[in-house]
Amino acid sequence: MLQTFASSISSLLDSRADGHSLPAGLYNREDVFEADVDVFFRKHWICIGLECDVPEPGDANVIEIGNSSLIILRDDDNQIRVVHNVCRHRGSRILDAGSSVVSKLVCPYHQWTYELDGELAYAPHMGADFDKSCKSLRPVSFKSIGGLIYACLSDNPPADIEHLEEVMTERLAPYDIRNTKVAFQTDVVEHGNWKLTMENNRECYHCSANHPELCVSFVDLDFGFDPESLSPEDREQAEQHQALYADKTKSWEADGYPSAAVEQLVDCETNFRTQRLIISGAGESQTPDATAASSKLLGTMTRKDLGDTHLWGHNSWNHFMGDHAVVAIVIPLSADKTLVRTKWLVHKDAVEGVDYDLEKLTNVWVATTDQDAELVARSHAGALDPAYVPGPYSRFSETNLDKFATWYIDRMRAHGY
Amino acid sequence: MLQTFASSISSLLDSRADGHSLPAGLYNREDVFEADVDVFFRKHWICIGLECDVPEPGDANVIEIGNSSLIILRDDDNQIRVVHNVCRHRGSRILDAGSSVVSKLVCPYHQWTYELDGELAYAPHMGADFDKSCKSLRPVSFKSIGGLIYACLSDNPPADIEHLEEVMTERLAPYDIRNTKVAFQTDVVEHGNWKLTMENNRECYHCSANHPELCVSFVDLDFGFDPESLSPEDREQAEQHQALYADKTKSWEADGYPSAAVEQLVDCETNFRTQRLIISGAGESQTPDATAASSKLLGTMTRKDLGDTHLWGHNSWNHFMGDHAVVAIVIPLSADKTLVRTKWLVHKDAVEGVDYDLEKLTNVWVATTDQDAELVARSHAGALDPAYVPGPYSRFSETNLDKFATWYIDRMRAHGY
């Protein structure tokens, strides 16, 4: 009897071998995808956008996460609000995806009209005795951390976002991300599972052969290397680079810029890592020649030599530099499709063509994102193949993938799988 | 253990609260969609077309309902026939979707050849002893009611179509729909569940804000309103309109035109409603200026002031006016896609450009159908959202939706769910 019986998600989780990529089913099964969306995109904190997506009162920005649609808006009192984009009458979408400017939130279907704080102000034809007070738009838990908006769609959001908040509030302060603007944004649909997108971002083992533009300013060795894989010359260079870190980190911290790595990657609910990284070459920015793309620096920055404060979340990666920042948000669309939305931020008063050149600003991460999309697609296609067997992560350059896989399995188990 | 267990369809039906829109699963689950097609599009009478779709002997029209394909044709004896478009040999489709003219029904695969009444006339290579008599094309139960063709794909069609037949045979007689022609036809795919398409059609609460073209001739108040929602002026106008109905209905009926509302919307198998409605403004027709679009009136009509005989079925809506009629047929394509096929009928001898102007004829319902498609899509997207909770129907302007939901649940239960 050779008939196949699909294993339970739990037994798939059991079958994962330490130090190895995940069993295929965790990358490609529909039921796992649905569980992933529920666990990682509803019950954990996710990055959904930026305060500067809605700079003025009445600005609204709609983001779609799975079947959820969230309205991020700025109320007349300048406060950020996040509500579900679902009318309390018959459920119609109120706003379209993307940006709009509103004075009230008016459902186009039957003109139910909500205040910007979500309260139902007007519902025609519902009778004088209709109780509007229980029909506010449903609110979403969120936090703005240094201008980055994190939301949690569950009623019971993980408490350990506090660590991220504490660390990043201080580190992001000099960049004043609240007072930036989105100079450019791209949506790239990767033909692969969201976990392959995240794995791809958490190692730079693939960088040297695939990301020529990024490698001008980014040091692939920062995320680990096997000294024996390197030529004697490369090994010497790597050792010098490591020594440089000790110096740089000490000097940056002495100047009041926290720089050392902080990570909360396993045995936690909220997954993050940050560190101030060295920028190669000209040392200023992730641009084709590693010099700053914008002459108007971010926030209170007066120096271009403060490296790259990288920040990982389980659905985002970020690079904060003296002249600009790059923020990528990852949204799973299906078991085999993942949206990567990338935003390039500059000082809100920087003027395109005067203070910054858009091509120079965006060149590196536009190219890198396209290259990564290709790699993720190859990786997903392979994981679908019946000939796929989980392979070994490098213990030098892929330890963060092993941690991610471990965290993934722990969190699934914690939510009953 | 937070793993989700999909509830049964039966418990979804149980969970519906009176006076509220349906639980999300009834709008978006695949298993519910399959049950819906089986119950409402196979085991109930549905409108599938018009006698004037096949005006001459040998005319055939193929319509697809789910995976079924039906051939409506006119036999040489001028009778309408409806047969399944499935060859009795190896199942090949015999005719393509849409219209064709045939002398016999010849399967293109192996030339099995059927008479227009479905009898197998010729089957090459099947041997001299092959019994052709049991290989006729499978017939479909149907009724032509005043020229509208209703079919039921089950062996046990509901008997209460008789009430519809009795009422509409008389009301449609003066329009002589059998002697019309299809002047124009559109297929619009709405990105929403068929029940949202039907709900949208059964209220005019959304009309004033969404259908400027329709509101010239159509009175949104006809399908209910909350007097307290109206300004004193609008309320006075509404009251005058209601008084006008009493007068008009009396006068029309005195002239021999049955006009009062007849409805069979709950506690029944066949769902319908008809009423002669007042046309606003110029009072003649659903056109941009409410004057007739065709100078050649339908049937035996000699007056343009006989309003709009509307007719609802659970997969159709119709408007019969002095100069033209509009017939819409609703065909579910998937849980989230619904075809709305609209036909504009004029007198069979009316000549385009002479007796009627096509743009004027079609303007209102082309615009209205596109607007409704947008609303249904918004509504469906919202019903998919985990933040959706069934909302309250207006007890003034959405009572027909509450009846539709009640009927829907009753019929599902009657068929074993």
Add this chain to the structure above:
Amino acid sequence: MLQTFASSISSLLDSRADGHSLPAGLYNREDVFEADVDVFFRKHWICIGLECDVPEPGDANVIEIGNSSLIILRDDDNQIRVVHNVCRHRGSRILDAGSSVVSKLVCPYHQWTYELDGELAYAPHMGADFDKSCKSLRPVSFKSIGGLIYACLSDNPPADIEHLEEVMTERLAPYDIRNTKVAFQTDVVEHGNWKLTMENNRECYHCSANHPELCVSFVDLDFGFDPESLSPEDREQAEQHQALYADKTKSWEADGYPSAAVEQLVDCETNFRTQRLIISGAGESQTPDATAASSKLLGTMTRKDLGDTHLWGHNSWNHFMGDHAVVAIVIPLSADKTLVRTKWLVHKDAVEGVDYDLEKLTNVWVATTDQDAELVARSHAGALDPAYVPGPYSRFSETNLDKFATWYIDRMRAHGY
């Protein structure tokens, strides 16, 4: 209680009536499709390509079968190899679909580098102690039979391929298919189940009405006919044709060309049939006028009058003629989509425009394949229709379909369904 319960695959198999087409579910159910791919495309020998797809050392050709991707390549020692296109690191696809030339197989993701025999030669960052010996690319069982490559994705390939090998090695020798080239290739996606594609190919009952180009050179009667279906003239012609077979076969065999039909269609694992068929008209080749398309004959052939050696497998059909060969490979894409990849082979030294005219070479099977795609789509649409009931195969012209259905059911049962 009218709710539908999907029957098991086993009960679907049980419900098939002898002499009739398959129950609908076997043509259109997802679970049956997955079982089909597993049983017929993994556990049986399938045709995957030709030696001449990779004529030179370093030539590689990637073919996708379901979620499997296979690299066919020619090693430096001129040997054919077939390996899974899945990197042993994290599973990435190594080569893209289609043809390429390689010196090593280098995974683009992290540069794991394999020899052409699949051995892992280099894996950076994996540590000095990493055991590469167990990380070769996974090999695929295959056989080249006269230049046709058959593969089996299971560890336990059926032994009775030996009969095919024995018969065809001798019959194909004079054509020397190893020394041909692919003059043209088409991929046609048929909108139907793969079994309908195969059924369509295994009868010529549909040819006379659908394949005018093919019928110039191909005799539809060769695959059976009902004498009583034919006119007296056609019957006489058919009888003359059968007499001609006796003569021709005797004469060809006397000249050393095995010609009689050999078939292994039921009670076997490997399904095939071969016979040397008469070419009509000018008698040379399947071209618009039945004369040879290429003046440079295949292999050691010196005569154009040796008919058409046809060969069927359960996922392929082939015609070997004096001047060229046509090889079609069938790959299921989904329950309702099937890829037919057709290759036209000529002598490797034949020059387009000099020795052969491409349009003349490809005309007949390009047209025939398009016509068959249309028929398969009609047939599949009909099999989806709830009104479909399995119909009777002709006992004259569809006996090979009955055998195919019988074999299909036997093989499913043998694999536990």
